[in-house]
Amino acid sequence: MSDRTSIPRPTIKxxxxxxxxxxxxxxxxxxxxxxxxxxxxxxxxxxxxxRDLGYFGQFGQPGIGYSVKAMIPRLKSILRIDREWNAAVVGVGNIGRALLHYPRFTAKGFNIVGAFDVEDSIIGTTVGNCRVARIEDIPRLAVELEIEFGILCVPKQVAQEVADLLVTAGVRGILNFTPQRLEVGPAIDVVSVDFSLALEQLAYQVSEEVDGG
Amino acid sequence: MSDRTSIPRPTIKxxxxxxxxxxxxxxxxxxxxxxxxxxxxxxxxxxxxxRDLGYFGQFGQPGIGYSVKAMIPRLKSILRIDREWNAAVVGVGNIGRALLHYPRFTAKGFNIVGAFDVEDSIIGTTVGNCRVARIEDIPRLAVELEIEFGILCVPKQVAQEVADLLVTAGVRGILNFTPQRLEVGPAIDVVSVDFSLALEQLAYQVSEEVDGG
DNA sequence: CGTTGTGAAATGATTCACAGCT
DNA sequence: AGCTGTGAATCATTTCACAACG
Incomplete structure (x- = not known):
């Protein structure tokens, strides 16, 4: 069945x-x-x-290819998206607000079930489908709403502190939109999305061809 | 001076x-x-x-380390962010709007000098520092405003089409926030930021440790 | 024919380990 | 002693190339 060799990270992407x-x-x-x-x-x-597909067993038919109908559920199962996941947005600023309205998350089985902030003017308002709660309520609501992922959109200065709160509250993963590197225990996973980094990569790549790096 | 060996992509990051x-x-x-x-x-x-720093010559002093004062301009120069870059946001939906307010871009020398959309209700309004113009005005304004990067935040269905327009208008790079793979000429660079992909990676990583992928 | 699956080779990136400088 | 810079070794990932199959 599945191999003992570990799967390259790029393959998963x-x-x-x-x-x-x-x-x-x-x-x-x-x-x-x-x-x-x-x-x-x-x-x-x-x-x-x-090669990528080969890591997970035999999928295709020589001479024919891969069956679309068979592949879709198989890939979903491998990626563990043959189920729904509950996530909460923490930090309802510009980016948090945009993500609360991002339709593709729900379409892919990621339910945004909660939103948290510290601003009194924002707490209690409804953004997307969520009523914004206080950050201090994370421990209670994380359990109640069965939050599995935190989507971190707070200012860099408090990112680690809020991440700690999420970890203590029992989330299993953090999608980190801050430019802060997060220290979390080994049982927690972090995936980071870094806008400035991406722009900097672009600036480098664009220059590379012109003046031959 | 600079070596003939090419720099690993991860090093640049x-x-x-x-x-x-x-x-x-x-x-x-x-x-x-x-x-x-x-x-x-x-x-x-x-x-x-x-090793990473070594690709670009000698930086440090044995026994001492690297001089902070010398390193900062040196790294900026390597990354080509010792200058300012002009960029425009195309697609003023939730994400485009958030990026128009993202303070870190300007702080890092990326000036958002334009915003474009197709919606009549949005065109002419001011978001962040920009007055939103029609997408058809990209060719004219790209030259006028000296736009070097397009930040693409349109719906997936029109992403390629709008990217083509940006390329024709002479931008040198595209920061792609859509989940669409873009076909562009060899002289244009694309860096993609893919929220759903990031969440899927997280779902996989989180599951991995539990059921020993 | 066209296409998969996979050893073997090639390429790419990281880590080791240590000479040499301060 | 503490630290850099870098060959050599290791580890990871991709590509080649082809037997086996439909």
Whole structure:
């Protein structure tokens, strides 16, 4: 069944992309996809696609390709998105507010079940589907609402402190939109999204070709 | 001077983090930093830090470390952020709006000089520092405002089309907040920020440790 | 034919380990 | 003693190349 070798991190990222692309092909009426078509839609070699899928057993039929209908649930199961996850947004500033309205989260099975802030003027208001609660209520509501992920959108200065609160409240993962590196225990996972970093990468890449790095 | 070997992509990412950390240490009064202190602040080995910096020549003093004062401009120069860059937000929905208010961009020398949308109800309003213009005005205003980057926050369905417009208008890079893979010419760079992908990675990582992926 | 699955080779990135400088 | 800079070794990831299958 599943191998003992560990899965490369980049493979997991691509798996999400494969799922997305296959779903889009399904909408277009495709019944099978080949590693070639999948790869070229994503700018990846066919060998890479086969290798990635190969980590999880046999999916395809030689001469035919991969069955769209079989692949979708299989990929969802691998990625653990064959279920719903509950998340809460912490920090209802510009970014938190945007995420509370981001339709793609719910569409993918990530339910935003809570919102938290410290500002009295914001607490009690409704943003998206959520009534904003006090940050101090995280411990109580995390249990009550079964919050599994915290989506951290607070100012950098308090990021670690609020992360600690989330960890104590029992969340299993943090999606970190702050530029602060978070120290959390080994049982907690953090994935960071860093806007400034992304822009800086772009500035570097753009310059690279011009003046030949 | 600069080597002939090409720089690993991950190194460039870390360089941004080094700069950030050194600036924060400078604010705390530090005069030198060692690869050890820099690394441990970022969860990186000291050897990794030295290797990364080594790609760009000699920075440090054996026995002492790296001079904070010398490093900051040096890193900025490598990353090409020793100048300002002009960018425009395209798509003033939830995310575009949040980015138009994101203070960290301007603080880092990325000036948001334009905003574009298709909605009549939004066009002409002011968001952040920008008056929202029509998307059709991109070609004209891109030149006039010297827009170098497009920050793409439109719906996935029109992402490629709007990206084409930006490319034609002469931007050099696109920061892509849509989940659409963009096909652009070889002279244009794209860096993507994908919220759903990040959440999916988190779901996988969180599950991994529990049921021993 | 076209396509998968996978050893083996190649490439890329990180860590080790230590000479040499302060 | 403390620290950098860097060959050499290790580890990780991708690509090659082809047997086996539909």
């Amino acid at each position: 691509r798996l999400s992309l494969y799922l997305r692309e296959i779903e889009s092909q399904e909408a277009g009426g495709a019944v099978t996809v080949s590693s070639r078509t999948l790869g070229s839609a994503l700018g990846i070699t066919d060998a890479q696609v086969r | 870390r360089l941004s983090l080094y700069l950030r950390e050194i600036e924060s240490q400078e604010a705390g009064g530090a005069v030198t930093v060692s690869s050890r202190t820099l690394g441990s602040a970022l969860g990186i080995t000291d050897a990794q830090v030295r």
